[in-house]
Amino acid sequence: MIVQFSAGKLIVTPFEVQVRLDNGCQLYAMVDDIKFHLDALMLVADAGAVRWNIRLDSIEQLQDIKDELGIA
Template identity: 85%
Template sequence: MIIQFSAGKLIVSPFEVQVRLNNGCQLYAMVDDIKFHQDALILVADAGAVRWNLKLDSNEQLQEIKDELGIC
């Protein structure tokens, strides 16, 4: 599944999340390392030594990602 957002696009599969930013940066995370801050619309990837977060544009985008990953 591909989700467009203001800073680029998210590519979500059952195993990983890829973020391709408009400035050329690419971020990857395994699904097990993904968390969400629902109220702030933030997707967080935390794999211990590597951590990044991404502010989404809408609650709908966040819900689409959670649905695709099977997260309630």
């Protein structure tokens, strides 16, 4: 699944999330390391020593990603 947002796109598979930003930066995280902050529209990857977060444009984008990953 590909989700377009204002800063780039997310590529979501059952195992990982890739973030490809328009400035050329790419971020990767395993699904087990992903969390969602719905009120702030944030997708957060926290794998201990490596952490990043992306603010999406809408709650629908976050919900689509959660649905694709099977997260309630």
